Amino acid sequence: MNDLKFSREICERCETFDCLTRCQYLKMDFATAREERGRLLQGEKARVLEECVTCYACEEYCSHGNHPFYHIVERQEQLGIWPVPKPVTKQQILMMAPKGKISPKKVQSPVVNMCYFPMFTGSIRGKLFEGASTIVGSDFFCNVMWLHFGKNSVIRERLPEVIANIWEHYLSDSGVEELVCFHDECYGTYTRLAPAFGIKVPFKPVHIFDYLNKRLDELKDRIQPLGQKVAYQRSCSNRLVPETQPWVDEIFKKIGAERVDRKYDRENALCCGTIFRAQQKDDLADDVQKRNLDDMAATGAKFCVFSCPACLFTLGESVFKRGIMPILLNDLCQIALGEGMKGG
Amino acid sequence: MEDVYQELARIVGPAYVSNQPEERFIYSRDPGTMEPREPDFVVLPATTDEVQKIVLLANRKKVPLVPMGGGLVLSGLSRPLKGGIVLDLKRMNRILEVNEKSRYVLVEAGTSQGMLQAYLKKNHPTLKHSVPDSPPMATIGGNVLIHGSGHLSHAAGFHSEMLNGLEAVLPTGEVVKIGSCSISPYWFGRAPLPDLAGLFLGWFGTTGVVTKVAIKLYPNRPWQDVGVFVTEDPELVPEVFYQAAGVQVAEDITAWMAPKPDWARGFQHVNINYAADTPEELIWKRNLIRASLKKLIDQKTGGFLPLPPPMKKNFLEAPQTTLAQFADVRKGGGFEYVGGIMPIELFPNAYRAGIEIAARQGTTYSTGARIIGPGHCMMFFFAYPFNRADEADVERARRALEETNGLVLDLGGIPWKAEAPAQRQILGRMDPGTLNLMDRIRAMLDPQGIMNPGNWEVR
């Protein structure tokens, strides 16, 4: 049930092995990548299974859309490989488990899914989100996180219920079909991951960037261009939905912010490093974070936009210490709308 | 007793003595489960001279005398078991001297942990003392005298080991100085003299009233971090302790285990706090600690939690305010714990037994441990919360505590700051020669038997 839609044939026919040769961390040459591909297809232990840092990038790199990263995760679980130590993995699975605390209520469009980030619900405010309803809690957690832990089984187990919780307790009764996803991961879950595992999604996910972009058009008379340089920290999960990147450019343009040209952006983005620490790879995390922060600082950016709460928690303090204000993209838009950081 | 009251009022001033029901009620209790025992008087002296006069009075009148610091031991050691005078020493809270070069501070014994911490932060920011996790109202003197431990105990041992010297009023009224201060103007240590501090450490105020203490200070390094190492097999924890403590770069190593929240049940968390003078040094220490646990990490049987900086703040606090919050778990303002001092290899036994006791007594629990020195022993605590408005709940906690005291002794440990019933258990197992020595010391120092009677009573 919910088998991964991975095509062995497509993978066998691939002659570029982009998923492996373009990896920023494994640095595989062509020959090694070919061998690794073979082992993966045979279900054997492979270097990538032990060393993958789970940055999701290969999902983007694969020119065939054949889900190489999800396949890696499947193999990890099949072969009993734990990218993150067992107790840490098991505890996280318990921590993020649904708690059955659902309070059905009528909602109205736009309905913003805050996933399991209640601490950011306060940012859904002002003209930008006028009339918005929010859904938040462990029972709406999108579960994509388990890709980092080699646990597709947890996604298969929990995701259908999460989708049902959202649809049956909130959207369906209220006659709302669209769900604005606050976090890249949620949008990635409902538009990429769920279909890849054959899980049906009855509602239409809307990416927060898409929502912001359109809303800024509606509020264009209120915009006071920021005239600031802004760095963008692209999260891992945005790799699942690379089509959303042009929206970031459009939003920046509309609010008069310059998306600074830097080395570790777009396809070359670096992971925030939290998951490296979970994998006990502190040296790698230190290195990646330093390169990323040095890169941001060199641009003279005044803000760094995060679209992922985990990235924000991980890097926010360090970014701030470099004289750059960490901020969510919707909060940056609020500033451009004259509504400040806390509702004006 | 009216004459005693009048005399006390003459000594400290009428504003600082009370025989009123309100003070007698409050000072008869501490926040633990022990039954109340009312004093006849509560006195708040401000100087050693006043303490001396009170001790002489108590001697003359054969009135029991119970010194009290913060009153936060939770095992009822500052309750006057046989009435008499409770001596609340917290007015004696002056910070007398900080010797930066030799890193020590001399304080009056009633100085609170919090105020010393704040004073050092402001005036001597490169120095700190070892802060226990009791609330900041706990006193320096009280905590040292009960062999307390805290945030530097992995680095430097029990707080009693950090004692450089003390001033005390003996039960017969003499004022004595113990340590280098008895000869020198400096309070640098207890060596090389015969160590008379042992006449006061761990005696629960039965051998005199300590009025001043000098304790060691340590570098207050500006960069701090914590790693939380998680396992799900208690058998691995002694190895975690042994390895991490063996590196000797951490300041504090503590374990915590609890059935709630749900995600914590069945896991053992070891917090390893370390500090450095530069970010590079901090990373170097982190890597040393991590390397010491490489085997477990490589086996995937343990690992550090990936805590983003905002989530580390609670673990970097000293004292940790979340520990006091355990008292509201039963919505009842109470908890008490048995702190078992024992070798680190007993961790799995203690851990499992604690869970069993709680289940048997129908109470919830929290357990943990603090490493003393480079793993020379640990203070393993078994904490039981209770609702003080529900006598049955209090009784459940009491029974759990009593059973736990017995367990600790059976395992080969010793309950720390033991309440009176546990003291009797301890004495019951003590070497007769040791017992006899304790008895002789008590009799010699306190012939009238006025000092905190009912505690450490050999006979």
Place this chain on the structure above:
Amino acid sequence: MEFADILHRCFRCGYCKFPDNYQDFNCPSYSKFRFETYSPGGRMWLLRAWLNQEIKTSPRLAEILFSCATCGNCVEHCVFPKFKDDILHAFLAAREEMVNQGIVPPAVRDYLKALQVHGNPYKLPGGEREKWSTGLDLEPYAGQEYLFHAGCVGSLDERGMKMARSVVVLLKWLGVPFGVLGAGEICDGNEARSLGEKGVFQSLREQNLQAFRTLGVKKVIALSPHAYHAFKNDYPRDPAPFEVFHYTQVLGARAKKLSGLSSANGLRVTYHDPCYLGRHNQEYQAPRRALKSVPGLQLVEMGRVKGNSFCCGGGGGNFFTDLLGGGPESPARARVREAAGTGASVLAVACPNCARMLEDAVKAQDLQGEITVKEISEIIQGPMQT
């Protein structure tokens, strides 16, 4: 008794006695008396024992309860989030019980009696209330944007009157349109409420609401943070019949205009956050904005500021009942010692109670040569030359 259900939840851990940096005791009554009974935790346990009849009603119990200055330090620093907000509510509920039972300290009884009989604690005729503004040519309230409320201390206490005069002169200079009620003004009722005399408070509240309604008052500027607190929190809300501002908020919002008024030439000033403006109502910035409007003024902060401010001891009715008493350990004297320790030559205040308490303490502490207590508008209008 209301809030009796939280009393047993107090652990008596003592965090309530401290500010968050633990630098000194921050509970005024504990700091003064030093018996555990006078701490918030001691009160919680005593009240429970009293309700359970483990201890009897007594003058000492009443004194312990009424010596609380209601400064809110315990609410701010208690580490138990589920009931900390109700600590003061429990103390006030207990005070109400004692008032109802007629067992209050004599000083409390005298205050409440004076308030009931004379409408003010000074036992002065109501007509005296307008004398503070003599010679200032203030307009009676007749629909101006603001009503200025001087309060009992601002109208009838010598130091309070001086402060009220200074504030209104500055408001006039700023062009703030306001009127006063003069002899028609009555007590806001905050002290009555905080001393447990609910009936008197409710009566005063109703009278004020009626008067404001009749006059069409929509905005009130309060001189005293105590009145500000009562109007904001204990008068109706949702909807509130009028908006209330503390005068420092009005000044703070006009800081740019104020900066042209005078210059301070390096004057070192430290600011005492009054409990009923600061901790109770989270207003820490407006007074500082107002002070910083003075060019050349150096604001130096004490160790205990904002949510950690150490009460002058004038709250909870103690300004009138003096249950905390004087002496070197009185909160006010401890506070002025702390202020002098910053090296500031001026201790800025924004409350008439604080002004009086701290000024008296400076004298008692023999600090007249070192530090002077001045209210914010006094500083803005005429700083001392260094």
